[in-house]
Amino acid sequence: MILSINLGGGTTGAFLTYGLLALTLYTIYQLAIAAKRNVAIRKLGGQRAYLISSNPITGTRLALRSLKHASQNKVAEMYDETFNSLPPESRHAYEHQFLPGSRTIETREPLHIKAILAGDFHSFGKGPGFHRIWSPFLGDSIFTTDGKLWHNSRSLIRPMFMTERISDLIIFERQIEKMISHIPPSGQTIDIMDLFFRMTLDVTTDFLLGESANSLDNPNSEFTFAFNDVLRQQIRLAVLRIFRPFDRLVSHAEYYRDIRKIEEFIMPYIQRTLAIPSAELEKLTKSDTESTFLHNLARFTQDPKVIRDQLIAVLLAGRDTTAATLSWTFYYLAAYPDKVDRLRAEVLEFVGEHGTPTYEILKNMKYLRYTIQETLRLNPAVPLNVLTISIMKEALADTVLPSTPGSPSIGVLKGDTVCYNPMSLHGRRDLYPPVSEKFADPSLFSPERWYSWQPRPWEYIPFNGGPRICPGQNFAMTEMAYCIVRMLQKYGRIEYRGDWHAQQDKMAVISRPALGVPVAFYEAQKN
């Protein structure tokens, strides 16, 4: 008994000694990495940004704080609090790290964003980590790739968004009219956000495949469910990857089931299109009425996997962003009856009560455009963005984020993560003119401000900027404008049916109203 206790004590002692030694060596190794990285940053002529966490203890505290704020739909508030607590010389950028080799820089500085997205574009990309996490769902599409692969996708997709193609509004008419037919009679409550998400799914599938998913009539189809669920699963798994390799212990079954269901829906369209003889396909793509995004893709590639990846990427890009922006627009309009009146007056002036909006008419409706722009200023649909230094580029180099008045340039090393934050950028009060009769407080919804104000370049970026600017911008603006016009032709009053002030911003890749948008519409008096 005594022998066994001694032996046990000896083993424990040795274990502790070796453990302590390993920890010391590991700490020395990490400090050496940190010192080497600091030298590399200085060599670049840059400095580090203000460091808010530098080790596993403060890093874990920060991660828990982020998770807590995310669960309370208070991510925007958390960022604002953090930025506003920085010292004056580093007010708009900071960094945090778990270990010295895993540095993340967060910025809301226009000059940094300009460098990341345009001036120093080739030094930044989505990176292999992003590709690894998202590729089961989005494959090697425009969203998950950099360099040549990304460039090929971009060239493939861009022609589909030419003005001539978008100016045919037949798809919007078809799906938006159907959506309006689902709105209950005057005075009855509806969550209009739910209808917007179904409508944009139907518009985007109609545009891509020539046939809609019909989620407006059948919201519970397997495809609709899978498409609604897959992003939730994707985010869950992306968060769990923080704990890799243990993330493998968590089931991925639902994620892969969702992907399978989406593919079961999309692949038959692809196979049918690939079976069309090339001469016939060529003829089809010239037709104004029958040509689809899919037909055009098939002219350039016969690889079903390439087509599958691009279709799913555009579907994801085009659906939630537009639905969320429409939801926020009606959330704001429901609180401002005078703005609804002004918007409706413009609708009646340009389109009339029964007229059909055309592309040119929509382009000329200023208050309508300002209403959408103002919504995207307050609630950019993609509120946060992440780019890592690309390791796919030959011109790969460590780089700097440029200095700004009063703040030094920030050295960025290969493998660092840089997050730029449109939500916090748009919230920077110092970038706006003083409040006046023409310029309401920046925290308020005021489309009127746009009559006498234009944001400076890189201070307003809801659609991103530079070579990776959203190719669907014109499509989205036209779709949203069409939808608002059609709704205000019919309805003259919108009443919010919830606690308007209790609304929160749910940020899960896309920012959407966390509590839905419960409203009642009232038909306008017929003239």
Ligand code: HEM
């Ligand atoms: C209000 C609506 C929309 C907003 C605010 C928006 C915003 C954005 C933003 C911020 C990005 C950059 C994302 C990133 O780099 O990770 C982006 C990329 C993209 N968007 Fe949009 N988008 C909207 C609608 C659409 C629509 C309707 C489509 C297509 C039907 C579309 C297609 C794309 C594609 C394909 C990309 C990837 C571009 C690239 O990486 O080169 N978007 N969008």
